Amino acid sequence: MNTLNWQRLRSRLSQLALSLALLNVGQAHAQNLTMLRAQGGKTVDARGKEIVLRGFNVGGWLLQESYILKTDTLDSQARIRGGLLRTMSDKELEDFYADYRAKFVTKADIDFVAAQGFNCVRLPFHYDLFLTREQRLERNKVSRSRRNLDAYVQSLTQWYDQDRLFTDSQNLDGFRIIDQVLNWCAARNMYVILDLHAAPGGQGFDRNINDNFLPLDLWKRKDAKGRLIYQDITVRLWEKLAARYQKDPRVAMYDFINEPHKVNAENGLSNDNAEINGLYSRLINAVRRQGDQHLVLLEGNGYGNEYTNLTPDKLQVQDRTNLVYNAHRYWCPNDPAATDPNPNQINLLANLAAFRDKWQVPVWVGETGENSNEWFAGAVQGLNNQNIGWCHWNLKRVEGVTSLLRVRNYGSILTPEGRAALLRNIQFKECVPNRDVIAALTGPATARVPYTALRIPGTIHATDYDMGRNGIAYQDAYAERIDYRKEAPTNNGSVYRNDGIDIQINSDKLSNGFAISDMAAGEWINYTVTVAKAGTYTLQARVKNDTSAPAKLTVKLDAAVVGTLTVPQAAAASSWTTISVPTTALPVGKHTLQLYVEQPGASVSWLQFNPTTTPTTQGGQ
Incomplete structure (x- = not known):
């Protein structure tokens, strides 16, 4: 050999x-x-x-x-x-x-x-x-x-x-x-x-x-x-x-x-x-x-x-x-x-x-x-x-x-x-x-589970909505891509989460770095929250409106309206602002909080619930 x-x-x-x-x-x-x-x-x-x-x-x-x-x-x-x-x-x-x-x-x-x-x-x-x-x-x-x-x-x-x-x-x-x-x-x-x-x-x-x-x-x-x-x-x-x-x-x-x-x-x-x-x-x-x-x-x-x-x-x-x-x-x-x-x-x-x-x-x-x-x-x-x-x-x-x-x-x-x-x-x-x-x-097809633990009183970042399917955890008009020729992203920002909800990077120093945007009328977002103490609260929202008309958001708890947020139309230089409204009485326990879009145009960074101490009127800062 x-x-x-x-x-x-x-x-x-x-x-x-x-x-x-x-x-x-x-x-x-x-x-x-x-x-x-x-x-x-x-x-x-x-x-x-x-x-x-x-x-x-x-x-x-x-x-x-x-x-x-x-x-x-x-x-x-x-x-x-x-x-x-x-x-x-x-x-x-x-x-x-x-x-x-x-x-x-x-x-x-x-x-x-x-x-x-x-x-x-x-x-x-x-x-x-x-x-x-x-x-x-x-x-x-x-x-x-x-x-x-x-x-x-x-x-x-x-x-x-x-x-x-x-x-x-x-x-x-x-x-x-x-x-x-x-x-x-x-x-x-x-x-x-x-x-x-x-x-x-x-x-x-x-x-x-x-x-x-x-x-x-x-x-x-x-x-x-x-x-x-x-x-x-x-x-x-x-x-x-x-x-x-x-x-x-x-x-x-x-x-x-x-x-x-x-x-x-x-x-x-x-x-x-x-x-x-x-x-x-x-x-x-x-x-x-x-x-x-x-x-x-x-x-x-x-x-x-x-x-x-x-x-x-x-x-x-x-x-x-x-x-x-x-x-x-x-x-x-x-x-x-x-x-x-x-x-x-x-x-x-x-x-x-x-x-x-x-x-x-x-x-x-x-x-x-x-x-x-x-x-x-x-x-x-x-x-x-x-x-x-x-x-x-x-x-x-x-x-x-x-x-x-x-x-x-x-x-x-x-x-x-x-x-x-x-x-x-x-x-x-x-x-x-x-x-x-x-x-x-x-997960099961019908499941809705919290993305993170959310409590009232406290701050709820808008992007921390529940996990689950469209129509269960949230409602968005364009939530999935089913045509390879349609390249528009389902999430306009393509950041943080991967649902139909549009999320943008947010440079506002008071944010978690992200905000929900491009919300159309009739869309909504659900959050599982635990109310630690029953009573009325002051609801504050960090918001922005880049459109030429007022935007309107309704906040619900288990389908009951607890507060309405009106976001003024854009000024010459639109910027983030905090608005405040009083809520109705919130019952103690675990609930579904829903952010519902009545009139489009608003971007939302967070919602904050603080126990009421003095009467509050809607305003900005």
Whole structure:
């Protein structure tokens, strides 16, 4: 046996030994987790019990998306890296990313997800984490200049032919991080979905999503031998992943390729998903040849939803077991009666269930979110009613109101000060849980619960209204986005809370930093309050009116009017003012306080109830 073959054999034996060791560790941690399989339209465990996977995506961690980090002008991880490389060396860049990955998601984050009652984590990752550091330096050259792309593809081709891609599973970042996440999740009895979010070459146009250098290169790029080299590399990566995790019950599914999109005739490809069919068929066959029977999740064209020519009967495979079909639900109706005329377009609830029933395959919503709490609650209710699992997007986001955790702003990633702040702010202990998002995803559909404890006498910040659905906790004319073409935000300020209530940043020194604004006639907001002492009070309100007509607000306690606030029309320079009115007698105990808009125009920072000592007339200060 020559030296090269001996080295390869020794490497493979070492990988096998490590895989067996990891499997033993995983099984020790995952006593209640078993391999999942498809049974008709259900996903079941080894005991035949149906398992409905509901969880969170940890996007922005192993692939940076610009909008998650608020670096929108940079538009993709490769361009972020290119910007950093203007002032950093390759080593400094690698060290920064290692530090970023070590802090963005930790065991504490996973434990927090588990504590909310979720049973899975979808792990979006970039293929470049399975390159060595030296190989990533070649990719960095393309981040510096697109002129280096052909040389990078040539290097990839050489590494592929020499079997130098994805081979050092003991040291490559991708394998190490997956192993870590599997251990964290298994300790909390949660499954993991492995998601190739940024495939070699890029699976579509959107650079945020797939970090491509050229659109659709996964489907188009050929090497000097005429091979679709990025597809060959993608198959090789999944072969390596399957070799390592094929018997691991902690892995729920392999999500082969995230959100292929614009793979169509308009872009020089077929109009029937033929290219996607060909690659998915290759991937299924490659995984099954290794004896790996994990569930495999297929994502349709058009951001994961359209399955023409991708149904089980059309795939070029012998083994059609354990297939799962994906939908990504954003900005669409939650009406269970709404349908799409194309039965293979499955992001609507009715189409999703019908596709499952027709083909007798499980369906799963791998991504959903980026909307208001009202939409979240409706989506969860509709999916739960159909026993369809889902995974919310996303765990963390800078100044994000739709994520599970909110990361405080940090400045610019391109400055040393900004990077230091980012590395501090992304840590779990520094993040702020979005309690209203959690309540919308996990609470009963009709629930209304306090956002915080509110007492009378005392101050009630207008933004601390109850958590719950539109028509229950509050009433707002535009509370959810159900048309992807309508980009107007449901919360005009997009800060603090994630309901239909419009909230603005408030610089008034007497505020909590926020105020409710843009209130239309007939809208209302509920607060659960505890009246500690019965009697009459002086009601003060911190308000502003930027319109040319007076605004009028009614304050009610359990539907009985206790005070009326008239907010004068704007002066030449509108500013915050405090107005006061006497209330009727308030009974002791727990009650619902409601702020009702009779005439629009007012913004409200807070209400304050003080025991009456002297007669009060409405006025300002």
